Amino acid sequence: MISLTDEQLAARLALDIPDGAYVNLGIGKPTHVSSYVPADREVLYHSENGIIGVGPTPVEGEEDPEMIDASKRLITVAPGAAFFEHADSFAIMRGGHIDIAVLGAYQVAENGDLANWATQDEKFPPAVGGAMDLVVGVPCIFVMMKHVNKDGSPKLLKRCSYPLTGLGVVNRVYTDLAVLDVTPDGFRLVELTDGNSLADVQAVTEARILPPS
Amino acid sequence: MISLTDEQLAARLALDIPDGAYVNLGIGKPTHVSSYVPADREVLYHSENGIIGVGPTPVEGEEDPEMIDASKRLITVAPGAAFFEHADSFAIMRGGHIDIAVLGAYQVAENGDLANWATQDEKFPPAVGGAMDLVVGVPCIFVMMKHVNKDGSPKLLKRCSYPLTGLGVVNRVYTDLAVLDVTPDGFRLVELTDGNSLADVQAVTEARILPPS
Amino acid sequence: MDKRIATLEEAVAPIQDGASVMIGGFGNSGVPFGLIDALIAKRARNLTIISNNAGAGDFGLGLLLREGLVSKFICSYPRSRGSVWFEKAYAAGEIALEIIPQGTLAERIRAAGAGLGGFLTPTGFGTRLAEGKETRVIDGKGYVFELPLSADFALIRAERGDRWGNLSYHGTARNFNPVMATAARHSIAEVRELSETPLDPERVVSPGIFIDHVVEYGVRP
Amino acid sequence: MDKRIATLEEAVAPIQDGASVMIGGFGNSGVPFGLIDALIAKRARNLTIISNNAGAGDFGLGLLLREGLVSKFICSYPRSRGSVWFEKAYAAGEIALEIIPQGTLAERIRAAGAGLGGFLTPTGFGTRLAEGKETRVIDGKGYVFELPLSADFALIRAERGDRWGNLSYHGTARNFNPVMATAARHSIAEVRELSETPLDPERVVSPGIFIDHVVEYGVRP
Numbered sequence: 001m002i003s004l005t006d007e008q009l010a011a012r013l014a015l016d017i018p019d020g021a022y023v024n025l026g027i028g029k030p031t032h033v034s035s036y037v038p039a040d041r042e043v044l045y046h047s048e049n050g051i052i053g054v055g056p057t058p059v060e061g062e063e064d065p066e067m068i069d070a071s072k073r074l075i076t077v078a079p080g081a082a083f084f085e086h087a088d089s090f091a092i093m094r095g096g097h098i099d100i101a102v103l104g105a106y107q108v109a110e111n112g113d114l115a116n117w118a119t120q121d122e123k124f125p126p127a128v129g130g131a132m133d134l135v136v137g138v139p140c141i142f143v144m145m146k147h148v149n150k151d152g153s154p155k156l157l158k159r160c161s162y163p164l165t166g167l168g169v170v171n172r173v174y175t176d177l178a179v180l181d182v183t184p185d186g187f188r189l190v191e192l193t194d195g196n197s198l199a200d201v202q203a204v205t206e207a208r209i210l211p212p213s
Numbered sequence: 214m215i216s217l218t219d220e221q222l223a224a225r226l227a228l229d230i231p232d233g234a235y236v237n238l239g240i241g242k243p244t245h246v247s248s249y250v251p252a253d254r255e256v257l258y259h260s261e262n263g264i265i266g267v268g269p270t271p272v273e274g275e276e277d278p279e280m281i282d283a284s285k286r287l288i289t290v291a292p293g294a295a296f297f298e299h300a301d302s303f304a305i306m307r308g309g310h311i312d313i314a315v316l317g318a319y320q321v322a323e324n325g326d327l328a329n330w331a332t333q334d335e336k337f338p339p340a341v342g343g344a345m346d347l348v349v350g351v352p353c354i355f356v357m358m359k360h361v362n363k364d365g366s367p368k369l370l371k372r373c374s375y376p377l378t379g380l381g382v383v384n385r386v387y388t389d390l391a392v393l394d395v396t397p398d399g400f401r402l403v404e405l406t407d408g409n410s411l412a413d414v415q416a417v418t419e420a421r422i423l424p425p426s
Numbered sequence: 427m428d429k430r431i432a433t434l435e436e437a438v439a440p441i442q443d444g445a446s447v448m449i450g451g452f453g454n455s456g457v458p459f460g461l462i463d464a465l466i467a468k469r470a471r472n473l474t475i476i477s478n479n480a481g482a483g484d485f486g487l488g489l490l491l492r493e494g495l496v497s498k499f500i501c502s503y504p505r506s507r508g509s510v511w512f513e514k515a516y517a518a519g520e521i522a523l524e525i526i527p528q529g530t531l532a533e534r535i536r537a538a539g540a541g542l543g544g545f546l547t548p549t550g551f552g553t554r555l556a557e558g559k560e561t562r563v564i565d566g567k568g569y570v571f572e573l574p575l576s577a578d579f580a581l582i583r584a585e586r587g588d589r590w591g592n593l594s595y596h597g598t599a600r601n602f603n604p605v606m607a608t609a610a611r612h613s614i615a616e617v618r619e620l621s622e623t624p625l626d627p628e629r630v631v632s633p634g635i636f637i638d639h640v641v642e643y644g645v646r647p
Numbered sequence: 648m649d650k651r652i653a654t655l656e657e658a659v660a661p662i663q664d665g666a667s668v669m670i671g672g673f674g675n676s677g678v679p680f681g682l683i684d685a686l687i688a689k690r691a692r693n694l695t696i697i698s699n700n701a702g703a704g705d706f707g708l709g710l711l712l713r714e715g716l717v718s719k720f721i722c723s724y725p726r727s728r729g730s731v732w733f734e735k736a737y738a739a740g741e742i743a744l745e746i747i748p749q750g751t752l753a754e755r756i757r758a759a760g761a762g763l764g765g766f767l768t769p770t771g772f773g774t775r776l777a778e779g780k781e782t783r784v785i786d787g788k789g790y791v792f793e794l795p796l797s798a799d800f801a802l803i804r805a806e807r808g809d810r811w812g813n814l815s816y817h818g819t820a821r822n823f824n825p826v827m828a829t830a831a832r833h834s835i836a837e838v839r840e841l842s843e844t845p846l847d848p849e850r851v852v853s854p855g856i857f858i859d860h861v862v863e864y865g866v867r868p
Contacts, residue, residue: 019427044635050821051627065868066819067676072727075819080427082627085816085823086825087757126726128748128776132771132776133748137769167772167773257811265855278647288598290848293845295851296595296597299532300536303533306529341502342502346530542768544766544790547762564794596849628818
C-alpha cells in the first residue's frame with residue numbers, strides 16, 4: 001500500500017484549511033500543517049498558552065525564549081496577533097470560537113470517540129494537557145495520524161480501548177492511507193491515497209469503512 | 214438630638230479608611246467619603262464599571278465623557294490605576310479582593326441583613342446594580358445612612374421588611390446620630406455623635422443597641 | 427482576513443425582528459451609539475436587549491425604547507435618572523424585564539462565551555432575586571446556580587480596531603464590551619478609529635476571534 | 648502603598664512547610680525562576696505545587712522536585728521532555744499527583760479568584776478524569792461540576808511592575824500568571840523591570856489589587 005510521509009500528510013490536510021480560519025494545531029506533528037497551507041490563504045493559529053497569530057519559526061539570532069507555542073517550540077508573531085492569559089485562552093477553546101483543531105490520536109472510533117492522551121501503559125504518569133478542552137469546544141476536529149500502529153494493529157476502531165479524550169468529537173481523520181469522515185453511520189471514505197484501494201485500507205481497519213456517498 | 218450633615222458623616226467615616234486600603238464607594242452619598250480621607254493616606258478606589266484608582270472630579274475643560282464612576286460622575290485617574298472589563302471587575306468584588314465597601318441603605322437589621330435596593334413601593338421598575346455582589350464579596354461592609362427615615366420611622370431594625378440585598382453582611386453602620394457595630398449579639402454602640410445620649414438614640418431605633426463593650 | 431465593513435447600516439443589516447442583542451456600555455460610556463442609531467433606522471422590532479442600563483433621554487437605548495422596538499429588557503439597573511422611556515413602557519406593561527445582579531449578568535455572559543454550562547455564585551443568595559433558583563451551601567456559604575446567557579448579536583463600542591477585528595478600549599468605556607463580544611453568535615464592533623496597521627498584540631483587549639465585523643464611527647459622546 | 652520588596656529571599660520568607668503554592672509558567676516561559684530558586688534555598692518542605700508542567704532538567708520546578716521539597720503536584724501535563732525528577736518521584740510513590748485538564752485547571756483557579764462556588768464544564772465529560780465527579784446534562788450536552796482551586800501563595804512572573812503591584816507581561820509568558828495572581832491568599836510577583844513610574848492603566852494586565860509583593864529579577868531565561 002502507498003503510505004504518505006508525515007510531511008505529505010500535513011500537506012494534504014493543509015489543503016482543507018480555508019482562508020480566514022482560526023485554527024489550533026495540536027502538539028507534535030499537527031504543527032507542521034501550517035507550513036503547507038497555500039500562501040494566498042490567511043489563517044490565524046491559536047496556541048493554548050495564550051496567543052492567536054502564531055507565526056513561523058524565528059530565524060537564527062532572533063529567537064525570544066518567552067515566545068513559544070503549545071509544543072514549546074520557539075515562534076514568531078503573525079500580523080493581527082493578540083496575547084492573552086490562560087483562562088481566556090481556554091474560554092476561546094471551550095467557547096466554540098476556534099473553527100478547526102488538528103490533533104494526533106492513539107485511537108479513533110467509528111462513533112467519533114477520540115483517545116489521544118493516555119494508553120493502558122501506566123509506566124509514565126498521566127498527562128492530559130489541553131486536548132479535552134479542544135475537543136468539547138471546537139466544532140471541527142481533524143485527526144491526523146498513522147492509519148495503523150507500528151505493530152500493524154488498527155487505530156480506527158469500533159470502540160476505543162484506551163481512555164477517552166472526548167465522546168463523539170472527531171469529524172474527519174487524515175491518515176497516511178486515506179481520508180475518512182465520521183458520520184452518524186460510521187466512517188465514510190472521502191479519498192484514498194493515490195494507489196490504494198478501499199479493500200486494502202479496510203483490511204487494516206477494524207471499523208467498517210463506508211464507500212463515498 | 215445632634216445630627217451630622219451628610220458631609221460631616223462622610224468625614225467621620227473617612228477617618229476609618231486606613232492607608233493602603235482598596236475601597237469601593239457605593240453610588241450616591243458614599244462617593245463623598247474620598248474627599249475627607251486624610252491626605253497622608255493612599256487609598257485606591259475601585260469602581261464597578263472597570264477601574265481601580267478613581268481620582269478626583271476633573272477640573273473644567275478636562276472632562277472625558279467616557280471616564281466615569283459607578284454613579285456616572287466624571288472622574289480622573291489616580292496614580293497606580295488600572296482599567297479592566299466588567300467580568301473582571303466583579304471577579305474583584307466577589308472574590309474578596311476589596312478591603313472595604315461603603316454603601317447606603319434603606320434598612321439594616323441587627324443580624325447584619327441589608328436592604329438597599331428595593332422598597333415595597335412597586336411603582337418603579339426594580340433595579341439592583343452591583344450591590345449584591347459587593348456585599349457577598351467584600352469582607353468589610355460599612356453602611357452610611359440617616360438613622361431614621363424622613364417620617365421618623367426607624368431604619369435600624371430587628372429584621373428588615375424590605376427585600377434584602379444580602380444576609381448578615383453589614384459590619385458597621387455610620388449614621389448621623391451614632392456609629393454602631395453589628396456583632397453576634399446585635400448592634401453595639403461604637404460612638405455617639407457629640408451631644409447625643411445612648412437613650413436618645415435608642416429611642417429612635419427599633420433594634421436594641423448594646424453599650425460599648 | 428478583513429472584517430472591516432463600510433457603513434453602520436451594512437453592519438446591522440443581519441439583525442432581524444425578534445433577535446436578542448447585547449449592547450455594551452455603562453451609563454453613556456462605551457455605548458455603541460452609531461450602531462444603535464443604525465438599528466433604530468432599520469426598525470427591527472420585538473428585540474430582546476441585554477444591556478446594563480436602560481438608557482436615559484431620547485438617544486441611544488432611550489430612543490430604541492421610545493420607538494417601541496424592544497419587547498424584553500435584560501439588565502441590572504434600568505432606573506437611572508432619565509430612563510423615562512423604559513419606565514413608561516414598563517408601567518404600561520409593554521415590556522418584559524429580567525433583572526439580574528450586575529456581577530451575575532457579567533458572569534452569565536462570560537460563561538456563555540467560555541462554553542461553561544453554569545456556575546454557582548454567592549450573589550443574591552437568600553434574596554428575592556434567587557427565588558425559584560437552585561441553591562447550594564458549600565462550606566457554610568450559600569450559592570445560587572446561574573445559567574450562561576448568550577445572544578444572537580452583540581453591539582460593541584471600542585476605541586481602536588484593525589482589520590482582524592482586534593480591539594482596544596478607552597478608560598472606563600471598556601465595561602461590558604469585551605465580555606459581550608465573546609457571547610454572541612455575531613459580534614459587531616464600532617470603533618472610534620480603524621487602524622491601518624495591526625494593533626500591538628500586547629495591547630489587544632478583545633482578540634479579533636470574537637468579532638465578526640468592525641466599522642468606524644469617529645464620534646465620541 | 649508600596650508593595651516593592653528588596654530581595655527574592657524576603658519575598659518568599661512567609662512560605663512555610665506544608666504550604667500550597669501556585670507557580671506561573673508554561674514550559675520555561677513565564678516561570679518565576681528567581682522566586683523558585685529562593686524557595687529552594689529556603690527549603691520549605693512538604694509543599695503542594697500547582698503549576699501546568701512539572702519542570703524539565705535540573706532547574707526551576709525540576710530542581711524543586713529533585714530536592715524532595717514537594718509532596719503533591721496539581722497540574723495538567725507533568726510529562727514534558729526532561730521531566731525526569733517528577734517521573735522519578737512519581738515512580739517511587741514519593742509524590743501525589745492530581746491531573747486536571749488544562750482549561751479546567753485555569754478555570755478552577757479563576758473561580759477561586761472570582762469568588763464563585765464552582766462551575767459546569769463540558770471538558771472531560773464521559774472520560775476517566777470525570778470519574779466520581781458530579782455531572783449534569785443540559786440541552787443534551789454533558790457537563791462536569793468542578794470546584795474552585797485556591798492556594799496559600801502564588802509565585803508570578805511578569806515583565807514590568809510598579810509599586811502598586813500592577814503588572815504587564817511579555818508575549819506568551821503571560822499564560823497562567825494573571826489568573827494565579829487572583830487565587831492565592833498571598834501573591835508574590837517577580838518582574839524583569841520595576842518601573843519608577845506607574846504603569847499605563849490601559850496596559851495593566853494584572854491590577855495590583857491581586858499582588859501583595861513585587862520584587863525585581865532582571866534575568867530573562
